[in-house]
Amino acid sequence: MSLSIFLVWLVSIPFLVHSVPDQPTGLLITCGSSVKQTIPNTKLTYIPDDGFTFVGNRSSLNNKDLLPILTTLRYFPEKTARKYCYTFQAIKGGKYLVRTIYYYGGFDGGKEPPVFDQIIGGTKWSVVNTTEDYANGLTSYYEVILVAPAKTLSVCLARNNHTDSSTSPFISAIEVLSLDDSLYNSTDFAKYALVTVARSTFGNQEDIISFPDDPQYRLWQPFKDNNTVVSSQSVVSTSEFWNKPPAKAFLTAITSPGKILEVQWPPVPLPSSKYHISLYFQDNRKPNTNTWRVFSVAVNGKTFYSNLNVSTDGVAVYSPEWPLSGQTQITMIPDAKSPDGPLINAGEIYQILPLGGRTLTRDVAVMEELARSFDNPPPDWTGDPCFPEENSWTGVTCSEDEMARVVSLDLTNLGISGNLSPSIDNLTALHHLWLGGNQISGSIPEMNSLARLETLHLEKNNFTGPIPKSFGKLRNLREIFLQNNSLDGPIPEELLGKKGINLQVSPGNHLSA
Numbered sequence: 001m002s003l004s005i006f007l008v009w010l011v012s013i014p015f016l017v018h019s020v021p022d023q024p025t026g027l028l029i030t031c032g033s034s035v036k037q038t039i040p041n042t043k044l045t046y047i048p049d050d051g052f053t054f055v056g057n058r059s060s061l062n063n064k065d066l067l068p069i070l071t072t073l074r075y076f077p078e079k080t081a082r083k084y085c086y087t088f089q090a091i092k093g094g095k096y097l098v099r100t101i102y103y104y105g106g107f108d109g110g111k112e113p114p115v116f117d118q119i120i121g122g123t124k125w126s127v128v129n130t131t132e133d134y135a136n137g138l139t140s141y142y143e144v145i146l147v148a149p150a151k152t153l154s155v156c157l158a159r160n161n162h163t164d165s166s167t168s169p170f171i172s173a174i175e176v177l178s179l180d181d182s183l184y185n186s187t188d189f190a191k192y193a194l195v196t197v198a199r200s201t202f203g204n205q206e207d208i209i210s211f212p213d214d215p216q217y218r219l220w221q222p223f224k225d226n227n228t229v230v231s232s233q234s235v236v237s238t239s240e241f242w243n244k245p246p247a248k249a250f251l252t253a254i255t256s257p258g259k260i261l262e263v264q265w266p267p268v269p270l271p272s273s274k275y276h277i278s279l280y281f282q283d284n285r286k287p288n289t290n291t292w293r294v295f296s297v298a299v300n301g302k303t304f305y306s307n308l309n310v311s312t313d314g315v316a317v318y319s320p321e322w323p324l325s326g327q328t329q330i331t332m333i334p335d336a337k338s339p340d341g342p343l344i345n346a347g348e349i350y351q352i353l354p355l356g357g358r359t360l361t362r363d364v365a366v367m368e369e370l371a372r373s374f375d376n377p378p379p380d381w382t383g384d385p386c387f388p389e390e391n392s393w394t395g396v397t398c399s400e401d402e403m404a405r406v407v408s409l410d411l412t413n414l415g416i417s418g419n420l421s422p423s424i425d426n427l428t429a430l431h432h433l434w435l436g437g438n439q440i441s442g443s444i445p446e447m448n449s450l451a452r453l454e455t456l457h458l459e460k461n462n463f464t465g466p467i468p469k470s471f472g473k474l475r476n477l478r479e480i481f482l483q484n485n486s487l488d489g490p491i492p493e494e495l496l497g498k499k500g501i502n503l504q505v506s507p508g509n510h511l512s513a
Helices: 131-135 361-373 422-426 469-473
Strands: 011-013 026-030 045-048 057-060 072-075 084-089 095-102 116-120 123-128 139-147 152-158 173-178 192-202 221-223 228-231 252-255 261-264 270-281 294-299 302-309 315-326 329-334 346-354 396-398 406-410 417-419 432-434 439-443 455-457 462-465 479-481 486-490 502-504 510-512
Touching: 095 152, 116 139, 123 139, 123 192, 123 346, 131 139, 152 173, 192 252, 192 270, 252 261, 270 302, 294 315, 302 315, 361 406, 361 422
Parallel strands: 026 045, 192 221, 406 432, 417 439, 432 455, 439 462, 455 479, 462 486, 479 502, 486 510
Antiparallel strands: 011 139, 026 173, 057 072, 084 152, 095 139, 095 173, 116 123, 116 152, 139 192, 192 346, 228 252, 261 329, 270 315, 270 346, 294 302, 294 329, 396 406
């Protein structure tokens, strides 16, 4: 399969993992499982996804060779839903690495995994296409680094034009990991997120470096080419390093003794975009060596850093925004007076992802309360109500403001039951509220603050009690449909005397003028 723009965001891992003694900071979620899953010989424990999502079905894979977290998955067959979301508690302003893990396993009887979108908050993150990895017997994961803009963080899947109608989006595991606030802080996380393209240790011929060697639980893939591999003869302390790479990442390096060192990394071509690049170096010789190791670094022929003096203490250089397109060549040119050639130990590349829009926090809170007050809200009523625009909640129309507002709500004839929460009065940008043809019961709440409301359709429900007096005070309200309910009491005088209003209260109801 040819490499697409989205596959560079996909990293492949084998079914083996490291031995680790403790849990990283954050949530480790096994999807579709009803019990906790612990990775053998690692003690990393994943908890079930119950409570983080309320949609989708569970499925199990009958393959004894799989890691426990890959033996179950959750899939989402509901074709009318615009997205399927997990919601996690977060610290507003906290920095997180979100990792989604996929292993298809033919759960639906098919031969190839479905292709679909994944969404973080209100931003379309990437397309999930695990076909090539699955054909090679690998599981797949995607990563994004972002700052939580609110007290919750949502991870969603959604169908796209490449999703076959006979298949369903699925997910095996989700990791929501809290990161040190100092990491990658050259990025403006109010506007951007970082999508992992590659995170590698050069010359490493063993397994992935991970937790606890990296307390942040980043995964450092081994990378080896035809260059000479050398081992370090001293230990690096990385606590003060930029981005805090694990000390184990400096145990090996690739070099070209006394010559120009050229490395094609990452090995796949990249889409034309801006990237965060961090490179890590350490002189592999014994400390107190009397000669210098000095060289310059270029990326695709453009100077990245000049006259870099690499000592046994190690050094990191980075660029917060570097344009890349196609294959990437890193060239290290030794200084004429440096007797030893250049070398490189590790590197990270992230694509800079502009964040999509956001719904005003107050409107999000109201919509979430409405979802809780309904017994059976639409299955896509989680995540951001307005974004991405093509994946907004069913029946929800939003403004085009920088912080979107909910301006229309149409859930006509969707079979919804439950109550209409009084919090509806806080949707102050609402122009149209259409809930007709459902089984909503209880009283109709007051709507004193909905000054922009123009049309209100609550007909053919099970509402009881009086018509709220506040309806007569809404200047822009020109159409009210309340027929076929069980309302009682007098019709407010303000409504009866209001000119130009289309008020429908019968048949049904037990109202008096």
